[in-house]
Amino acid sequence: DSGVTQTPKHLITATGQRVTLRCSPRSGDLSVYWYQQSLDQGLQFLIQYYNGEERAKGNILERFSAQQFPDLHSELNLSSLELGDSALYFCASSVAGGGLFNEQFFGPGTRLTVL
Amino acid sequence: GDSVTQMEGPVTLSEEAFLTINCTYTATGYPSLFWYVQYPGEGLQLLLKATKADDKGSNKGFEATYRKETTSFHLEKGSVQVSDSAVYFCALSANAGGTSYGKLTFGQGTILTVHP
Secondary structure, three states: OOOOEEEOOEEEEOOOOOEEEEEEOOOOOOEEEEEEEEOOOEEEEEEEEEOOEEEEEOOOOOOEEEEEOOOOOEEEEEOOOOHHHOEEEEEEEEOOOOOOOOOOEEOOOEEEEEO | OOEEEEOOOOEEEEOOOOEEEOEEEEOOEOOEEEEEEEOOOOOEEEEEEEOOOOOEEEEOOEEEEOEOOOOEOOEEEOOOOHHHOEEEEEEEEOEEOOEEOOOOEEOOOEEEEEEO
Protein backbone atom coordinates (compact mmCIF):
# COMPACT_ATOMS: atom_id res chain seq x y z
CA ASP A 1 0.00 0.00 0.00
CA SER A 2 1.57 3.25 -1.19
CA GLY A 3 -0.56 5.47 1.03
CA VAL A 4 -2.09 7.23 -2.00
CA THR A 5 -5.82 6.66 -2.34
CA GLN A 6 -7.96 7.12 -5.42
CA THR A 7 -11.71 7.00 -5.80
CA PRO A 8 -13.63 5.59 -7.46
CA LYS A 9 -11.84 2.42 -8.50
CA HIS A 10 -14.01 1.97 -11.57
CA LEU A 11 -16.19 4.41 -13.46
CA ILE A 12 -18.45 3.65 -16.39
CA THR A 13 -20.14 6.51 -18.17
CA ALA A 14 -21.42 7.63 -21.54
CA THR A 15 -19.97 9.89 -24.20
CA GLY A 16 -20.56 13.57 -23.57
CA GLN A 17 -20.72 13.18 -19.81
CA ARG A 18 -18.52 14.71 -17.12
CA VAL A 19 -16.77 12.84 -14.30
CA THR A 20 -14.56 13.70 -11.35
CA LEU A 21 -11.70 11.54 -10.14
CA ARG A 22 -10.38 12.06 -6.65
CA CYS A 23 -6.93 11.54 -5.17
CA SER A 24 -5.65 11.78 -1.61
CA PRO A 25 -1.86 11.98 -1.38
CA ARG A 26 0.31 10.35 1.25
CA SER A 27 0.41 12.18 4.53
CA GLY A 28 3.02 14.93 4.30
CA ASP A 29 3.29 14.94 0.51
CA LEU A 30 2.74 18.34 -1.10
CA SER A 31 2.86 17.36 -4.78
CA VAL A 32 0.19 15.53 -6.71
CA TYR A 33 0.64 14.25 -10.26
CA TRP A 34 -1.95 12.86 -12.66
CA TYR A 35 -1.09 10.31 -15.34
CA GLN A 36 -3.17 8.60 -18.00
CA GLN A 37 -2.45 5.01 -19.05
CA SER A 38 -4.02 3.83 -22.30
CA LEU A 39 -3.21 1.03 -24.71
CA ASP A 40 -2.31 3.30 -27.58
CA GLN A 41 -0.60 6.19 -25.74
CA GLY A 42 1.03 4.33 -22.87
CA LEU A 43 1.62 6.21 -19.61
CA GLN A 44 1.42 9.95 -20.11
CA PHE A 45 1.87 12.78 -17.65
CA LEU A 46 -1.13 15.09 -17.48
CA ILE A 47 -0.58 17.68 -14.78
CA GLN A 48 1.18 18.39 -11.48
CA TYR A 49 0.14 20.45 -8.49
CA TYR A 50 2.38 21.52 -5.67
CA ASN A 51 0.91 22.86 -2.46
CA GLY A 52 -2.24 24.01 -4.17
CA GLU A 53 -0.70 25.55 -7.27
CA GLU A 54 -0.25 24.19 -10.76
CA ARG A 55 3.43 23.40 -11.30
CA ALA A 56 3.69 21.58 -14.60
CA LYS A 57 1.41 20.66 -17.45
CA GLY A 58 1.77 17.79 -19.88
CA ASN A 59 -0.46 16.36 -22.55
CA ILE A 60 -3.69 17.36 -20.89
CA LEU A 61 -6.68 18.07 -23.10
CA GLU A 62 -8.60 21.33 -22.73
CA ARG A 63 -11.64 19.26 -21.78
CA PHE A 64 -9.73 18.09 -18.71
CA SER A 65 -8.97 20.19 -15.65
CA ALA A 66 -7.60 19.59 -12.19
CA GLN A 67 -7.17 21.31 -8.88
CA GLN A 68 -5.56 20.73 -5.53
CA PHE A 69 -7.45 21.77 -2.43
CA PRO A 70 -6.15 23.25 0.85
CA ASP A 71 -6.17 19.79 2.45
CA LEU A 72 -3.94 18.73 -0.48
CA HIS A 73 -6.31 16.26 -2.04
CA SER A 74 -6.74 16.66 -5.77
CA GLU A 75 -9.51 16.19 -8.28
CA LEU A 76 -9.27 15.57 -12.00
CA ASN A 77 -12.32 16.67 -13.95
CA LEU A 78 -12.98 15.16 -17.36
CA SER A 79 -15.77 16.65 -19.44
CA SER A 80 -17.41 16.07 -22.84
CA LEU A 81 -16.09 12.55 -22.62
CA GLU A 82 -15.18 10.64 -25.75
CA LEU A 83 -14.60 6.95 -26.33
CA GLY A 84 -10.88 7.62 -26.55
CA ASP A 85 -10.80 8.91 -22.98
CA SER A 86 -11.28 5.38 -21.71
CA ALA A 87 -8.11 4.66 -19.76
CA LEU A 88 -6.57 4.04 -16.38
CA TYR A 89 -5.92 7.31 -14.55
CA PHE A 90 -3.21 7.28 -11.93
CA CYS A 91 -2.48 9.78 -9.24
CA ALA A 92 0.95 9.98 -7.64
CA SER A 93 2.29 12.07 -4.81
CA SER A 94 5.68 13.18 -3.59
CA VAL A 95 7.07 15.28 -0.79
CA ALA A 96 8.60 17.95 -2.99
CA GLY A 97 7.85 19.53 -6.34
CA GLY A 98 10.97 18.15 -7.96
CA GLY A 99 14.54 17.29 -7.10
CA LEU A 100 16.88 14.40 -7.67
CA PHE A 101 15.53 12.26 -4.85
CA ASN A 102 11.88 13.12 -5.24
CA GLU A 103 10.26 9.70 -5.27
CA GLN A 104 6.69 9.49 -6.51
CA PHE A 105 4.23 7.09 -4.91
CA PHE A 106 1.39 5.88 -7.09
CA GLY A 107 -2.20 5.16 -6.22
CA PRO A 108 -4.06 2.08 -7.50
CA GLY A 109 -5.72 4.04 -10.30
CA THR A 110 -9.24 4.75 -11.51
CA ARG A 111 -10.36 2.79 -14.53
CA LEU A 112 -12.62 4.94 -16.69
CA THR A 113 -14.77 3.32 -19.35
CA VAL A 114 -16.67 5.58 -21.74
CA LEU A 115 -19.46 3.83 -23.65
CA GLY B 1 11.44 16.63 -26.05
CA ASP B 2 12.32 13.97 -23.51
CA SER B 3 11.61 10.36 -24.43
CA VAL B 4 12.24 6.82 -23.22
CA THR B 5 12.42 3.76 -25.44
CA GLN B 6 12.11 0.24 -24.07
CA MET B 7 12.75 -3.04 -25.83
CA GLU B 8 9.79 -4.58 -27.55
CA GLY B 9 7.91 -7.12 -25.49
CA PRO B 10 6.43 -9.26 -24.23
CA VAL B 11 9.26 -11.22 -22.64
CA THR B 12 8.67 -14.81 -21.60
CA LEU B 13 11.24 -16.65 -19.48
CA SER B 14 11.57 -19.79 -17.45
CA GLU B 15 12.19 -19.54 -13.72
CA GLU B 16 15.86 -18.89 -12.84
CA ALA B 17 16.63 -17.47 -16.28
CA PHE B 18 18.60 -14.25 -16.74
CA LEU B 19 16.60 -11.12 -17.50
CA THR B 20 17.57 -8.04 -19.47
CA ILE B 21 15.13 -5.32 -20.46
CA ASN B 22 16.74 -2.61 -22.54
CA CYS B 23 16.00 1.06 -21.99
CA THR B 24 17.45 4.08 -23.75
CA TYR B 25 16.54 7.71 -23.28
CA THR B 26 16.72 11.14 -24.84
CA ALA B 27 16.78 14.13 -22.55
CA THR B 28 18.37 17.51 -22.07
CA GLY B 29 20.64 17.89 -19.10
CA TYR B 30 21.19 15.03 -16.71
CA PRO B 31 17.94 13.22 -15.98
CA SER B 32 17.22 10.97 -13.05
CA LEU B 33 16.35 7.46 -14.20
CA PHE B 34 13.88 4.98 -12.74
CA TRP B 35 12.44 1.54 -13.16
CA TYR B 36 8.85 1.06 -12.02
CA VAL B 37 6.97 -2.23 -11.80
CA GLN B 38 3.24 -2.74 -12.16
CA TYR B 39 1.74 -5.98 -10.88
CA PRO B 40 -1.66 -7.04 -12.25
CA GLY B 41 -4.46 -4.82 -10.98
CA GLU B 42 -2.13 -2.56 -9.02
CA GLY B 43 -0.50 0.84 -9.32
CA LEU B 44 3.14 1.44 -10.12
CA GLN B 45 5.85 0.77 -7.56
CA LEU B 46 9.35 2.19 -7.71
CA LEU B 47 11.78 -0.66 -8.24
CA LEU B 48 15.07 1.24 -8.41
CA LYS B 49 16.57 4.56 -9.40
CA ALA B 50 19.81 6.32 -10.31
CA THR B 51 20.44 10.04 -10.28
CA LYS B 52 23.84 10.46 -11.94
CA ALA B 53 26.13 8.83 -14.46
CA ASP B 54 27.61 5.46 -13.44
CA ASP B 55 25.21 5.14 -10.51
CA LYS B 56 23.88 1.62 -10.06
CA GLY B 57 20.38 1.23 -8.69
CA SER B 58 19.47 -2.11 -7.14
CA ASN B 59 16.55 -3.69 -5.35
CA LYS B 60 15.13 -7.22 -4.90
CA GLY B 61 17.87 -8.69 -7.08
CA PHE B 62 17.26 -6.23 -9.93
CA GLU B 63 20.01 -3.88 -11.07
CA ALA B 64 20.41 -1.07 -13.57
CA THR B 65 23.39 1.18 -14.28
CA TYR B 66 23.09 4.77 -15.52
CA ARG B 67 25.22 4.91 -18.69
CA LYS B 68 25.49 8.45 -19.93
CA GLU B 69 27.73 7.59 -22.87
CA THR B 70 25.12 5.23 -24.31
CA THR B 71 22.10 7.02 -22.79
CA SER B 72 20.91 3.71 -21.41
CA PHE B 73 19.53 2.24 -18.18
CA HIS B 74 19.06 -1.47 -18.85
CA LEU B 75 17.32 -3.58 -16.21
CA GLU B 76 18.89 -6.93 -15.28
CA LYS B 77 18.22 -9.77 -12.89
CA GLY B 78 20.32 -12.88 -12.61
CA SER B 79 17.57 -15.35 -11.76
CA VAL B 80 13.91 -14.49 -12.24
CA GLN B 81 11.04 -15.96 -10.26
CA VAL B 82 7.40 -16.51 -11.16
CA SER B 83 6.55 -13.69 -8.76
CA ASP B 84 8.52 -11.25 -10.98
CA SER B 85 5.83 -11.52 -13.66
CA ALA B 86 4.63 -7.95 -14.15
CA VAL B 87 4.93 -4.93 -16.44
CA TYR B 88 8.19 -3.00 -16.14
CA PHE B 89 8.47 0.68 -17.02
CA CYS B 90 11.62 2.68 -17.55
CA ALA B 91 11.18 6.39 -16.78
CA LEU B 92 13.09 9.63 -16.49
CA SER B 93 12.70 12.86 -14.61
CA ALA B 94 14.34 15.73 -16.40
CA ASN B 95 16.87 17.98 -14.70
CA ALA B 96 17.88 20.99 -16.73
CA GLY B 97 19.42 24.36 -16.00
CA GLY B 98 19.58 23.65 -12.28
CA THR B 99 15.87 22.90 -12.14
CA SER B 100 14.59 19.44 -11.47
CA TYR B 101 11.19 18.72 -12.84
CA GLY B 102 9.10 16.24 -10.95
CA LYS B 103 7.09 14.80 -13.80
CA LEU B 104 8.03 11.38 -15.13
CA THR B 105 8.37 10.45 -18.78
CA PHE B 106 7.74 6.73 -19.24
CA GLY B 107 8.70 4.13 -21.79
CA GLN B 108 5.98 1.98 -23.28
CA GLY B 109 6.38 -0.81 -20.75
CA THR B 110 7.57 -4.39 -21.10
CA ILE B 111 5.39 -7.31 -20.07
CA LEU B 112 7.40 -10.02 -18.35
CA THR B 113 5.96 -13.50 -17.86
CA VAL B 114 7.97 -16.08 -15.94
CA HIS B 115 6.96 -19.74 -16.16
CA PRO B 116 7.78 -22.37 -13.51
